[in-house]
Amino acid sequence: MKAKLNKTVYFIGFMGAGKTTVARRLAKACSCECIDVDFYIQRMHDKTIPEIFEEFGEKGFRNFETEALEEIANANKPRFVSCGGGVITRDENAAIMKKDGIVIHLYSDAKNGARRISNKDSRPLFKNVRQAQKLFLERLPKYRKACDYEIITTRKNSGRVYHEVLDLLEDEGIIEIIEK
Numbered sequence: 001m002k003a004k005l006n007k008t009v010y011f012i013g014f015m016g017a018g019k020t021t022v023a024r025r026l027a028k029a030c031s032c033e034c035i036d037v038d039f040y041i042q043r044m045h046d047k048t049i050p051e052i053f054e055e056f057g058e059k060g061f062r063n064f065e066t067e068a069l070e071e072i073a074n075a076n077k078p079r080f081v082s083c084g085g086g087v088i089t090r091d092e093n094a095a096i097m098k099k100d101g102i103v104i105h106l107y108s109d110a111k112n113g114a115r116r117i118s119n120k121d122s123r124p125l126f127k128n129v130r131q132a133q134k135l136f137l138e139r140l141p142k143y144r145k146a147c148d149y150e151i152i153t154t155r156k157n158s159g160r161v162y163h164e165v166l167d168l169l170e171d172e173g174i175i176e177i178i179e180k
């Protein structure tokens with residue numbers, strides 16, 4: 001399949017929602033760039049996320065995250081961006097994404113995320129399922145406020161989520177299908 005993307009699409013959602021997986025597959029179909037904000041931050045600072053949390057704390061990490069988002073949004077070219085799970089903790093991040101493109105919330109709670117994520121050590125804020133579920137419930141209104149669209153991913157495989165997002169983007173004129 002070949003498609004053309006007209007506007008940058010930001011994926012938000014809790015850890016393990018499938019943001020990176022879906023963004024990569026869509027970028028391949030549209031022959032455009034796919035940016036993972038977590039990878040971008042790690043490359044910018046040449047440190048892993050746990051190292052950044054240890055050295056600069058969560059506040060330091062959040063500052064890097066806003067800086068990275070600003071850079072990504074300023075590039076002003078259509079692409080897919082998968083965000084870190086906590087991007088909605090700052091209202092200014094939501095404003096940066098909305099100004100540049102459209103925001104899709106991939107809904108997955110922490111219990112669902114826990115079944116999908118194998119390496120929880122690389123995620124300092126996913127210590128155990130009970131704590132993570134509490135964090136998810138605190139964040140849910142923020143994900144919903146920050147997004148333009150929401151796709152439920154619970155009990156759906158990544159292929160199904162991909163097709164639902166693709167249909168949505170086509171219906172909204174954000175993607176044009178060139179070849180089926």
Ligand SMILES: Nc1ncnc2c1ncn2[C@@H]1O[C@H](COP(=O)(O)OP(=O)(O)OP(=O)(O)O)[C@@H](O)[C@H]1O
Nearest residue numbers: 014015016017018019020021085116117156157158
């Ligand atoms: N809908 C799905 N059903 C089952 N497994 C999935 C689904 N989507 C992604 N996965 C798998 O779950 C794991 C996490 O997916 P992914 O890295 O895309 O999530 P993420 O939202 O980017 O997470 P994080 O916020 O931690 O970066 C991967 O192993 C991926 O293959």
Ligand SMILES: O=C(O)C1=C[C@@H](O)[C@@H](O)[C@H](O)C1
Nearest residue numbers: 038049084085086123124125
């Ligand atoms: O949910 C969160 O707050 C985070 C999710 C990850 O993607 C990373 O951005 C980091 O571990 C913080």
Ligand SMILES: [Mg+2]
Nearest residue numbers: 019020036082
């Ligand atoms: Mg990811």
